[in-house]
Amino acid sequence: MDEIGKARVVETPADLEDLLAAHPDYDVQLESLNQRQLAWRRFKRHRMALLGSTMFLSMVVIGIVGPQILPFDKNAYLPTNQVVNVGRPPMVIPYFHPFGETTQLQYDVFTLVINGIGLSLLISVGATVVATLIGTIVGGLSGYFGGWLDTILMRIVDALLALPLIYLILVFSEFLGGGNWFTVMLIFALLGWLQTARLVRSVILSLREEDYVDAARVAGVSQMRIIFRHLLPNALSPIIVAATLSIAALITAEAFVSFVGYGIDPSTPTLGNILSGAQEAIGAGNWWWAVFPGVAIVFIVLGINFMGDGLQDALDPRAKI
């Protein structure tokens, strides 16, 4: 019996029965899973969430690795073929261009899409992270302290929300000089925290009435620590869900803003810019220029929405198993 003193971990009751049948002298103890393990277990059971996160994560990998292998260079267009200057469809060109090439300057659409995915994700994820941070801090303070602080912060949020966001973005990018991806990301971040702030405020507002808040105050825990260490972890699941959905919304928002020409410099390949360039070409029968970046957007947005849905279920601390 060289196994004496060694622990064996089983996960399901059936496994335990098998093990006990084989070794009736085993001592059984319950080991509890922590919240993260429980959440992962719930997430694994959610098929669509697994599919969605696979879609999204593969897009992230493509967006990170792709541009390293096939960097976009705006001078590196293919030698112009006078005969077919509407661009050539996928696969019919002498060398490998799976997504075809564009009209006029004849860029490789595959290279464009890969770089577009990377840049669009960078903008939307970056803006979401900043917006979520601002929104969480504002909402947390507002919800916990209430009173005049809450009134001031929430009226600011109300006032900003009353402005039509998409026009605000257009105006901002006009005056801040769009074109630079960082400026666009900053605009998204500065306008994107409003909903998060409202969400976090409402969650904190109800959480602050919990008895464990009083228990923490009685233990002499500081207010800031109560907000950000005790309450925020309880509010984390709606925040994460909102953040994932915000990434999806910003991908489409970026596509829209660039499409109407107020976003990033047209020579920079974001998914929106590629679509924008493609709009005339579609009429000429050049479908591949628009379809592939469009599919990329759909992939990212769908994937992230499914993922957010699964996270919502998985991160609920009150859910069973």
Add this chain to the structure above:
Amino acid sequence: MKQKTELTDLEVGPAVSGPPTDPDILLEVRGLRTYFHVMDGTVKAVDGVDFSLRRGETLGIVGESGCGKSVTALTIMQLLDIPPGEIAGGEVWFDGRDLLELRPEELRHVRGADISMIFQEPMTSLNPVFTIGNQISEAIILHQHVGKKEAMVRAIESLKAVGISAPERRVKQYPHEMSGGIRQRVMIAMALSCNPKLIIADEPTTALDVTIQAQILELIKKIQADSGAALLLITHDLAVVAETVQNVAVMYAGRVVESGPVEDVLLRPQHPYTLGLLGSIPALHKRGRELDVIKGVVPNPFRMPPGCKFEPRCPYAWDKCKQVEPDLVAVPGRAALSRCFLHLPDESTRRAEFDRVSVATVATGMS
């Protein structure tokens, strides 16, 4: 006389002020008033509460729902939401300092380190996202200035002290993995972890079933005796008070109506309200008889009677009680204080009638 009492009623704050002269007194509450400003007006939840507690002693606060006993505890700890709450007056002297005068930062070091609290509802008083080891050690790290590892060791020790088996394993568990009784033990361990001078227990057994109640009370008594901390026990259960504490204060409508050593108050009640409470306890030998109850209901907080607050329900009340409110005065020949005109020297006839009923009630209650 009448004029003087009216003046007392109007003035906010007690006549005496300053720290208690006797250094042995750990907590002295004087003329504490806590009001809530709500839409319909002002609720005077606590309206002139006085009591004191010596080091290492135990005091029970009893009273029916809504009499202000929990608000008193919350005011001492300053856990009220202000507004709508307002601490309208009074002093809370704890260990030479007036807690109501402390800055938030100073108060934070008193809470947890010097005063700790056990709550009524163990199911919701622990944060669901932390292991209990984390929650206990947080206060230890905060107040005892030790590292994480050392704090965890102390957390395990305090769990052991409250009789939790396999504490090394328990510290890694989450609150949802424990029963109510175990969670209340965890709460007690938390309260104990920083060696406080005062433990406030706000109905610590109300949410538990009866067998667990007895265990938890035993435990509270034991840790109180072992640690030498003073205990302020808030409850509506007279049996709990009789078993657990040395002194008791009976509250009614935001005031202390009677206080004194527990034997005195429960065996020789001096206030008609206390007598009514004792009389309304069901007992085995009262089977089949109608239960003696205190007639009427607690007065509407917006329409408090002008005189004695218990007057509308008091079987001994007379005209004077309708007009002026009695003070909390020492009862001649007893260690107790009572807020009743019966103890005035010129009320001996009424007093005799009260004593007769009182002796009879307590005698039947004890038999």
